[in-house]
Amino acid sequence: MSNSVSHSELKFLLDENVDIRLKRFLKSKGLNTTLKPKELSNGRLAEFSISEQRVLITNDSDFTDSKLFPKEKVFSVVWLRIPQDKPELLIKSFSKLLKEKTSSEDFKGNLITLEEDSYEVSPIPSSTLT
Template structure:
């Protein structure tokens, strides 16, 4: 992340391990979690209005266009691999200049970066 870029703000879906939330808070990031059972529409609206990166295990959010949601990190990491999740997420934050308008598909060792509005049609950049 360049020094002129503001740090990302995150919105953690309820299906994401609490350890990631705690790690991000400890690192000084602005992180929110909505109340349990909040509808997807509220997550999408909060992401867009507050310019927050939605972090989720839910594949449904990959279908939202960039005018409806700010950014999505879709976690494709087994839930029991907390250390791996934190390590690769930290690597992602340090490597990515901007999350805006992006769909990031995060795996155990790397990620794909796509534009939200053409998430299925655009070529991905593997890290």
């Protein structure tokens, strides 16, 4: 059995609005990373996130709305709150996140708000209110 870090099970889906340098960084770390075609709707992106168990990385605040995207409709979301004109900062912050969150289970069902020097993890609410 391999003793490699469990990052191999992590899979990422980048929204079209994410700086391509983050994709290059993730791939350089050996992480399964994909970018879907630009014409895909947010709903289709969320469907891919669920069907492929990929963490959706986005700048789009729509994905933080649990009425639009409850946990049944999206696997996980990393909402980037770092200016896109600061790719070094984005990569540094994402690198820190990956040191602390190493498996898909660390992300599953969560909205992670990534700031310049920190991140916040919140469970994505379910669509069924009982």
